[in-house]
Every structure is written in structure tokens, then in C-alpha cells.
Amino acid sequence: MTPVHRAYFKALGKLGKYRIAIPVALTALTGYVLFAREFHWEMFLPGLGVFFLALASSALNQVQERHIDKLMPRTKSRPLPSGALSVKEAWSWIAVWSAAGVFLLWYFSGIIALFLGLLTYIWYNGIYTPLKQKTALAVVPGSVVGALPPVIGWVAAGGEMLNPTAVALFFFFFIGQVPHFWLLLLQFGKQYELTGVKSLTTHFSNKQIRRITFIWIVATSVSAFMLPGFYRFENIWIVYTLWSLSVIMVVYFARLIMPTNEDVKFNSSFLIINLYYLLVMILLSIESLI
Secondary structure, eight states: OHHHHHHHHHHHHHHHHHHHHHHHHHHHHHHHHHOOOOOOOGGGGHHHHHHHHHHHHHHHHHHHHHHHTTTTTTTSSSSSHSSSSSHHHHHHHHHHHHHHHHHHHHHHOOOOHHHHHHHHHHHHIIIIIITTTTTTTTHHHHHHHHHHHHHHHHHHHTOOOTHHHHHHHHHHHHHHHHHHHHHHHHHHHHHHHTTTTGGGGGTTTTTHHHHHHHHHHHHHHHHHHHHTTTTSSSOOHHHHHHHHHHHHHHHHGGGGGGGTTTGHHHHHHHHHHHHHHHHHHHHHHHHHOO
């Protein structure tokens, strides 16, 4: 592969934000395994469908916000503001990824899974993205985007959309999206202000945002504690491990409200909260397979 090709595919990866699309697809796989209680190759098809729709949605978001991205140091090197890709090229890949995601969900997972996939797509680009220009609290309704993929996996495996377990999964990932974003806000909030995007940093002090973030982290842990009440866990040690991880996360992030909280390292904090979600998904998958 030539350097030109490598640069092009690197730009495509940034356009689709594959590093975000992969975890999103993993949440769909988690939902699938929880219902199916077995591991087989068919589970990867709805996961792949969700992955492609996530790529398309992220790319469309960058088309929508390309003028804003130019103004923020964190995003000005993205493919569109940097000129690595043209808007026309972006639209072409949005069409390809969208078609692939729609086909995979419709053909292999059914109409309900497709409906939820398209709802996630529309919610992110049609509701959450424009809402960021209107309110600093857009992340709260926007968290629906991160909560629907595990339900898509559950439905793709044959489960009912409103089953209590699916609803519990939805709320766990819904609540968890908010502190996930506000940890980023604590690090890059001032950059958001440069773009005109509504930011909590214009309404609350750094200390207040830390306290709000900690409350949402506690709420995330509480929702994890409640998961065994909605799903039949066969191994009590999985439950104890899930609860222990949730307690550890609360203890770790308690530094957000400590008098010495200026020493919080947000890069490591962001890594910790992502690791927590990954471990929860692994535990749920192990429980459903043993």
C-alpha cells in the first residue's frame, strides 16, 4: 500500500470514527448474546450492521459540523476541515456505509432491528447534532444514541424490544453516556465555547461540573447494581464482580469532588470509565455464555 493510500484510509477512519464505532458495535453484540445465551457467527451480522451505521452517522455529523470543526483545536485536523477528504467524498462514503448497515440489519436481523438502527441514526444527526446549538444539556437526550445499540442486538437475537432486560440495558448505557461526555467537557469545554456550541462551562464553574459529573457516575453505578434484578444471573460471582467494579469506579471518581480535585488527570479518567463499560459488557457476555 502506497503512502497516499495509507493517508486516504487513515482519513476515512477518522471520518467514520471507527474507534467509537467498534465499541458501539460491541454493545450490540452484548445485547445479542444476553438474549441468545450462546455464541455463534450470526451474532456478528447485526453487530456489523450497527458498525456501518455508526460509521455513516459519524461521517454525516462531520459534514454537518465541518465549519464548526475548523474553529476548535481538537477537531480542526479532522478530514473535512483539514482538506484530507472533500465533502463529495464524504457523502459517497456516507451512502455506502448507510446502505451496508441498512441491508445487514434488515436482511439478517429483521424490521424491528432496522427500525431501531435508523432511529439511532436519525436521533444522532437529526436531533442531537442540531440540539447542540440550542442547549448545553443536549447530551442528555443525545444519550439515547448510545443506549439503543444493545437493544438492537437483543431484538436481532429474537428478544422483545420492551422486555425488562432490554429496558434495563437501555437505561444503563443511557445514564453512562452523560458522564462519559462531561469528562470530555471538563478537558475541552473552553474549546467548545470557541465554536459557539452551547457548553455547560458557560453556565457552571469547573467545580460544579465535576460535582454534576460525579452524580451521574454514581447513577451509572446504581443502574449497574440493578441489572441482576432484570436478568437471571446464574453465577453469583459475576454479580459480585459487577458490583465491585461499580463501587471501585465510584471510589475512583470521588476525587472529582475532593478539595484536591485539581490534580485529576482527565485522560486517565476517560480511559477508566471506558474500561468500566468494557468490563461490564464482558461480564454480561460471560454470564450469558456459561
